[in-house]
Amino acid sequence: MPKSIYETIYKDLKQKIETNVFAYQELLPSENTLVQTYNCSRNTLRRAVSRLVTDGYVQTMQGKGVRNIYQPIAQTAFTIGEIETFRESAARNGHHASTKVLLFTEFAINEKQSLYTGFPVGTDIYYIQRLHYLDAMPLILNHNYFLKEAIPGLTKEIAENSAYQYLEQTLHMTIVNSKRVMTVEKITQIDEKYLLKDIQDYNCMAVISSQTYNSDGVMFEYTQSRHRPDYFCFYDNAVRKSNRQT
């Protein structure tokens, strides 16, 4: 339910682009035209358009106009630039997601763990290993480190469903941003056991390590997400800054 005007316009334009109301490579109506269409100020309209730019949907050209450069992507892609849970991503692509908890435990962070998680030594956390299935096929093995003090009452059952749903809807935590690092790593025994039974000819995994912050500025989660390489696909749109000479 979009509250703000610019968000409503953004979604409307986005939907119009996706459904080819505006043709690929064609110019959108000018700002002035759209301002009249939506009966809003130029600033508000421009705010909506600028989000389409960062999404890689359109390209603005000073003096010329705004060109539609949206082309649908084929694969089941995770989208960078926003935080989506596995369930959300699956639903968006019309698939069924399920989760199996392999391990649910808690401990205090030691020195070695502190280095890669970013949690201080001694921090109490829930450590969870979860296997994510897409249509009955195991795709992702997650190692979650949840800050215990920020997530009271987390149980195996909640982790089995959606931890984020619990955080957002029960605890009313607002998840703000997530710093992610993507790497390729050698498979581990546990990867092999759960993810690569049938395909022995891959010896790597796509790994996304993320530190997630809530609206209090607290890093409440560190997760290492290990993806089956043959199904891994990450989509991103990058914008080149203008001033880059020398």
Next chain:
Amino acid sequence: MPKSIYETIYKDLKQKIETNVFAYQELLPSENTLVQTYNCSRNTLRRAVSRLVTDGYVQTMQGKGVRNIYQPIAQTAFTIGEIETFRESAARNGHHASTKVLLFTEFAINEKQSLYTGFPVGTDIYYIQRLHYLDAMPLILNHNYFLKEAIPGLTKEIAENSAYQYLEQTLHMTIVNSKRVMTVEKITQIDEKYLLKDIQDYNCMAVISSQTYNSDGVMFEYTQSRHRPDYFCFYDNAVRKSNRQT
């Protein structure tokens, strides 16, 4: 050379954050304070701050303030969200980059190539294979497909140096955005020959496929960038949209 006011402020704040003028987890001065500091309007200041948010440098909290959540990252990471050439990325991290052209040829796109590049069948392109070295170590093998009609006079010598420098500074082309897809793929013979002579125990590569557009809305480049897995590292900051219930 930043032209606009908001860009100047953005860079100044960014630099202050990086050099710990504002401490980690502390609040930045309020908007009103900063407006006085920089002698600008609130809108301009907010524009600068909003870029810091997408960079993952700060976090804004309504009613509270703006919190510094910047922490330096250890590895030589490529940064998603902007387009950087290999040379630029290397220079930013204090390393020396060099490039070797393995193959420089031209042909017309066939049906199979059309599918993955996005160029129409029959399009004339330059096809270049380039090996990128970081401090004498080969790290990346690039397969470049440049639209011939958009890049007149491209030569092997130019490709040996910086193709983008030629595009931007000689042809005055403005590179705008780049749609990228990241995957993990099996190594090919050519990968093995040039990149993995010493390390036989990896059978995968980190692959970034990108379609790049210029300011005329023309997709002038398709590139498949194959990264040596043990040195591949991609950094990203994701922002969770507020309206995500159901």
Next chain:
DNA sequence: GCATCAAACATGTTTAAACAAGTTAAAACA
């Protein structure tokens, strides 16, 4: 016919002001 110039139109930047909404802390009250 053709180059030149100016007007019209496109997006980009900046300012100012008003109001909305969340947070904090001091003041007022019981």
Next chain:
DNA sequence: TGTTTTAACTTGTTTAAACATGTTTGATGC
């Protein structure tokens, strides 16, 4: 003392207007 209310902060949204800058096009003049 302890609760409530208010006031003074914070960031978030929206409007309006002015000017800058790049592009297109049609009128002008030769």
